[in-house]
Amino acid sequence: MARPVVPGGTIAVLGSGQLGRMLALAARRMGYRFAVLSPEPGSPAGQVSDREVVAPYDDLDAVRRLAA
Secondary structure, X not given: OOOOOOOOOEEEEEOOOHHHHXXXXXXXXXXXXXXXXXXXXXXXXXXXXXXXXXXXXXXXXXXXXXXX
């Protein structure tokens, strides 16, 4: 059974564009931490996230770092 992510927890997203930014802002207002994987530094979502991992989307080591 999946565990719910409660406020204070971290939501991680593969993607870092404008929709990710809107999601990050909403999540932070609800008390969540937010992390993104972005191929470019300073992405729209990365600018408002707690953590931005900069790497190509197909970099499995970067995905593992994001999940950690």
